Amino acid sequence: GAVVSQHPSWVICKSGTSVKIECRSLDFQATTMFWYRQFPKQSLMLMATSNEGSKATYEQGVEKDKFLINHASLTLSTLTVTSAHPEDSSFYICSASGLVSGETQYFGPGTRLLVL
Amino acid sequence: QQQVKQSPQSLIVQKGGISIINCAYENTAFDYFPWYQQFPGKGPALLIAIRPDVSEKKEGRFTISFNKSAKQFSLHIMDSQPGDSATYFCAATNAGGTSYGKLTFGQGTILTVHP
Numbered sequence: 371g372a373v374v375s376q377h378p379s380w381v382i383c384k385s386g387t388s389v390k391i392e393c394r395s396l397d398f399q400a401t402t403m404f405w406y407r408q409f410p411k412q413s414l415m416l417m418a419t420s421n422e423g424s425k426a427t428y429e430q431g432v433e434k435d436k437f438l439i440n441h442a443s444l445t446l447s448t449l450t451v452t453s454a455h456p457e458d459s460s461f462y463i464c465s466a467s468g469l470v471s472g473e474t475q476y477f478g479p480g481t482r483l484l485v486l
Numbered sequence: 487q488q489q490v491k492q493s494p495q496s497l498i499v500q501k502g503g504i505s506i507i508n509c510a511y512e513n514t515a516f517d518y519f520p521w522y523q524q525f526p527g528k529g530p531a532l533l534i535a536i537r538p539d540v541s542e543k544k545e546g547r548f549t550i551s552f553n554k555s556a557k558q559f560s561l562h563i564m565d566s567q568p569g570d571s572a573t574y575f576c577a578a579t580n581a582g583g584t585s586y587g588k589l590t591f592g593q594g595t596i597l598t599v600h601p
Contacts, residue, residue: 413575413592416589419588461527463529473581475587478529480527
């Protein structure tokens with residue numbers, strides 16, 4: 371199967387700082403990438419969908435000015451949590467799909483964010 | 487109409503037994519149904535997927551059964567092993583639609599297989 375990586379795997383930051391999370395498709399071109407947030411023992415909550423070269427489409431209730439998404443190339447998307455606060459602490463997961471994978475989304479390993 | 491309802495919330499099975507997880511959907515535009523397996527602290531991994539033009543798909547010990555008229559699909563894990571202990575999510579999408587394959591996830595099932 372296709373491989374998607376995320377970096378960093380975990381990050382601790384102080385309240386008010388910004389954190390950038392990278393999502394890379396390692397062996398296929400990802401025309402679409404998705405960003406999810408997951409709370410303990412809960413399902414995945416879609417935050418936004420991004421297509422390469424286009425602005426991201428955010429789900430209802432997700433602050434686009436707080437969660438900046440960039441999909442500048444067919445193998446890289448970034449999520450920046452701006453002015454992070456403790457309530458932003460969560461497990462962030464990206465997924466990717468492309469022409470080769472079709473409708474199948476391949477997920478990254480996730481990034482654990484802890485805001486102190 | 488976008489919901490996918492998954493049950494049970496948790497499941498305990500003895501080693502060698504059959505684990506069965508059920509999902510139901512409302513949106514008849516859904517045309518692709520994947521199952522994902524997630525271990526603690528990891529991202530979901532695609533397990534098996536089915537399209538509505540077939541009623542069953544089997545890959546090793548994992549089988550999806552699909553009932554289009556009832557709008558239900560289920561995952562069967564045969565000969566369950568302790569290593570299968572994980573959270574399982576069903577999902578659905580309209581792959582041919584304008585949502586870029588956005589997945590709608592079920593609530594998840596925590597499977598525990600006792601040795």
